[in-house]
Structure formats: structure tokens, C-alpha cells
Amino acid sequence: MKKTVTFDHHHQPKVGILLANLGTPDAPTGPALRRYLKQFLSDRRVVEIPRAIWWLILNGIILNLRPKKSAEKYAQVWTKEGSPLLVHAQKQAKLLQGFLSQRVASPYAVELGMSYGNPSMESAIEKLAAQQCNRILVFPLYPQYAASSTASAFDAVWRVLLKTRNMPAVRTIRNYHDHPAYIAALAKSVHDYWFVNGRPEKLIMSFHGVPRYTLDKGDPYHCECHKTGRLLAEALGLTKDQYMVCFQSRFGKAEWLKPYLAPTLDELGKQKVKRIDVICPGFSSDCLETLEEIAMEGKASFLQNGGGEFHYIPALNEREDWIHAMCDIALENLQGWISKDWDANAAKLTAEQTKARAISLGAKS
């Protein structure tokens, strides 16, 4: 359908922050999973094998077998509010909108868009356009760059903009795997967890895997995961034998990044390790891959193999230090697009002034 847009000269343009995430099924059911997996796994950035062969495998085998099995897994982590990934990402967007109001004087808006499923990237960009955002910062919720996650999110944005007449200016955040505020938020989350629950023998840092050939073709993901791991270990004062970087969620028969998490957990169990803690620094929010694959499946296999205690340290989710880190990352990438009195001045504001300013900004926009 042809859309008519009325151009309005009387609105002050805003800067839009587009939080970009992977996406999740609309419901923990076979049909919803089929729709989601079809869109996700048809992306050439995600599965790079020749199209004709992949079409046969995807439509002949995977979309007949996987939706039901995956739906059962999703059902185990689904909440009253919906899929954990979506619920956390929506809260992060709201909190970022609120926290930024204490540091930004110019008008801005935050929206969430998913590469696959809902809310779609298209709906997010439409919402930003409706709020007069003529400049957009794309902020992927992936600290480490991978073509299959970060670049596919950018692709989803470009696909929408390809059809857009009045295009906004666009900036993208490529990665923040070594950003001091992100590392500090991770370290604080581990400290907080250990303060309450004591310490493990080993800390396992588990990142989502990708096929090994992506590394050989130049994807920096493997190196960025290892850098995050090293910086987190340094921040926690861990020696090399006190932590380990692993890769989870292998999909298909090809070789993926190693060491694989699942056999590592079995092995640590067999070695009768008294306690391991697992953290997933690459997931900015808890989701199927952390709550089911790690905290349920991973725990069960470690214990079955003779391991002592298994602890899962939650993702950063809505932690205040993480939302502050998101503000830092966004502001660094918004330089020149927002008015400059944001940082130093905001630090000096009293609570009353901050509240008054937030109200006045809200009233203006």
C-alpha cells in the first residue's frame, strides 16, 4: 500500500538510537518457531553454504524437525511477559531512554528493532521517523562483532532504508568488546554474584559459537571474544588456570569455534571439579541460549558427569552499571550529533535539577 507522509516544518529533528537485536519467536509453539527459524536461517550471513543445497536442507529437513524441538526448549524459559530476550531488550530500551535524559540536552528517541521476528527493524525505523529522527545511531546489542549477528543487523537496517525516500543520516556501532564500561559492568556483576554465593574453582566464559570458516575468512569475532575474556579476567584478578573461554550453541555438522562448551563441561565434571561458574559475556540479555542451554542443559551434564556445584551468573540484563555503560557507548558514538553540555554538566546537576531538566525535555519533544 502506498503511504502518504505529510512533511512538517514545525518539529525539531531528533537523534534516534536504534537498539538492534537478533529477534525471537512470537510464541513458544511449532508454527511460531517455523516462521522465526525460516527467516533467521535463510539469511546468507547466518548460513553461507550454496543456496540451492541449503534450500533443500532447510525446507526438507530443518524446518520439519527443529521447530517442535526448539519450541519445547523455549517453553521452559518463556515468561508471563514473553520471550526473555524480548522482555529484557524492551526494558533496556526504556532504561536507556530514561538514563540518557540525565546526560543529553538535545532531543532523542530510543527504539528496539530485531533482525528477525518482532518488533521488526522496519517498525522501529518507522517509529523513529514518526518522531522526526533524521539521524540514526544503530546500536547492536552484540559487544563482539560477527558477520552473522552485527552485520546481519546492519543489513536489516539497509534493507529498510533502501525503500526510504527521505533517508536519515546513519551511524553504526561496530563493536564494544573492550569498552572499559562494558568490562567494568561484567566484572561488577561477577563480584556481586561472588559476594553473595562465594567463588568457584573455575570461571567459564561462554560465547555463542560461529562456524570455524568464518574466522579463516577474516571475521574478527573469535579474537574479540578472547579479548573480552582476557580483559574480564584481568579486571577480576584471575590467573590463566582460573578461567577459560569456550564457545556454545554449535549448529549443524561443520566445525565451529573451539573449545566447544558442552564437552568441556562433561570433562570438568569427570575431573570432579568442585565448582564452576559460567558467565556468557557476549549475551547482553538472558535468552534461550543462556537460560536453557547453559543454566539447564549445561548444568545437568556437568553434574551427571560427576561435577560438584554449577552456577550460572546472569547476563547484564537491566543492571544499572550496564545501562550506564550503554549510555557511555551511545554518547561516544553520538559526538557532534548531540549538544555538548551533556557529560560534565550532567555530573554537576543535583537530583532536583536533573528531574526538572528531564521534565522540560519531555515537554519540549
Ligand SMILES: C=CC1=C(C)c2cc3[nH]c(cc4nc(cc5[nH]c(cc1n2)c(C)c5CCC(=O)O)C(CCC(=O)O)=C4C)c(C)c3C=C
Ligand atoms: C553473538 C550472538 C550470536 C551469534 C554470532 C549467532 C550466530 C549463529 N546462530 C545460529 C543459529 C541459531 N541461534 C539461535 C538462537 C540465538 N542466537 C543468538 C545469538 C547469536 N547467534 C541468540 C541471542 C539466540 C537466542 C534467541 C532467543 O530467542 O532467545 C537459534 C534458535 C534457537 C534454536 O533453534 O536453537 C539458532 C538456530 C547460527 C547458525 C549462527 C552463526 C552462523
Ligand SMILES: [Fe+2]
Ligand atoms: Fe545463534
Ligand SMILES: [Fe+2]
Ligand atoms: Fe543453542
